[in-house]
Amino acid sequence: MRDPYDILGVSRSASEAEIKSAFRKLAKKWHPDQNKDAKAASRFAEINSAYELLGDAEKRGQFDRGEIDAEGKPRFSGFGAGGGRRYEGFEGFDFDPAAAARGRGGAWRSGPGAGGGGGAEDIFSQLFGDAFRQAGRGPNPFQQAGQAGARSGAAGRGAGKGADINASLSVTLEDIAAGAKKRILLPNDREVEVNLPKGVSDGQTIRLRGLGGENPIGEPGDVLLRIDIIPHEKFTVEGDNLRHRLPVPLEDAILGATLRVPTLTGAVEMKIPPMSSSGRTFRMRGKGLPGKKQTGDLLVTLEIRLPDEADEALTEFARRRRAAKAA
Known part of the structure; x- marks a missing residue:
């Protein structure tokens, strides 16, 4: 790997804050989710x-002193006696002989006792939100790029999520009954269909x-x-059911009628029997709103209407009925 100072574009005397700032700018620019350049990964x-x-x-000091190279691998002539996994001067690091044999970076990895902090994972938590929470976006950018020095804690984590936007859509009962598709212009100037x-309700x-x-x-x-x-001027909503109050002439209520x-899909015929009282309710199945499991019903309540003008025959009939009850 090239000199890390050159990669980040900072001098060897750069402060910790300058190094962090340089990293943030470059990582944001070259993140594979943002930059579609073939070399971005x-x-x-x-x-x-x-x-x-x-x-x-600690690692920076070791690099500046020539103890490790740009890939973090120790500069030494041999493994020395014993062949153990830990070596003097590298406490807190685990050695991976297989990686060393392949000539790849990452032969020395931070172990449980490794010092330092504020690594790339911490920066990405600030840059990309929610500490690389799972977002179902496929392989992690570190894994895609085959990065040797990435910390295992960063695996499987994704970038953050954009802000949610609130919007509203006004619909009619006819729209709901028809399962209509409605076009709407969102606050972010996107027009969608x-x-x-089924089963949508007011305020949902x-x-x-x-x-x-x-x-x-x-x-x-x-x-x-x-x-x-x-x-709606004709219907009130009761869950998936609709209610309608139907005016009925007096003679139809007495004699019965069709x-x-x-309804929301056009007028239909309904028979009422003779002597139907005002307030009586009839159920028309399947004429309500489409629900999640089945379509609701239309509840029709009768409202008997008297003649707008006086009717002598009707008045005389009412007098005889009253007299009969009083006798």
Whole structure:
């Protein structure tokens, strides 16, 4: 690997803060999720390896003194007696003979007693949010780039997520009954088509995944879409059922009749028997709103209407009925 100071573009006298700042800028620029350049992954791995060395005060000191090379491998002429895994002057590091034999970086890895802190994992926690929480984005950038010096704690972690956006959509009962597709312009100026799900209710929030705030180095946020049902002049909503109050002429209530009843998909006929009282409710199955399991019903309540003008025959009939009850 090249000189880590050259990779980060800092001088050998750079402070810890200067090294960290340089790393943050370069990592953000070359992160594979943001930069689609074919060389981005390897460049990103190189930057991370450089910071793994220079961001750790102990490793940086060993490099400056010539005790380890740019890949973190110790500079020594032999393994010495004993062939053990730990060596004098490298307490806190574990030696991987297989990696050394392959000539790859990472032969010396930080062990449980290794000193230092503020490594690349900590920086990425600040850069990409939520400490590399699982985001289901596939292989980790470190693994894709084959980076030798990445800490095992960074494996399987992804970039952060963009901000969620709140929006609202006003719909009619007819829209819901038809399972309509509604186009909406979101606050972030994106126009999308929304499928109204079965069983949607007034005030319900639908999550539109990936349509929220953008994140150049991670997955976008979601849109939290609140559904507002516009009040209807003929129907009131009771869960998946609808209720309608049907005006009925007096003569139809007395004699019985076939009446036209409005529904969300057009008027239908309904028979009422003779002597149907005001307030009586009839159930028309499947004429309500589509629910998650089945379609609701339409509940039709009769409201008997008297004539707008006086009717002598009706008045005389009412007098005789009253007299009969009083006798």
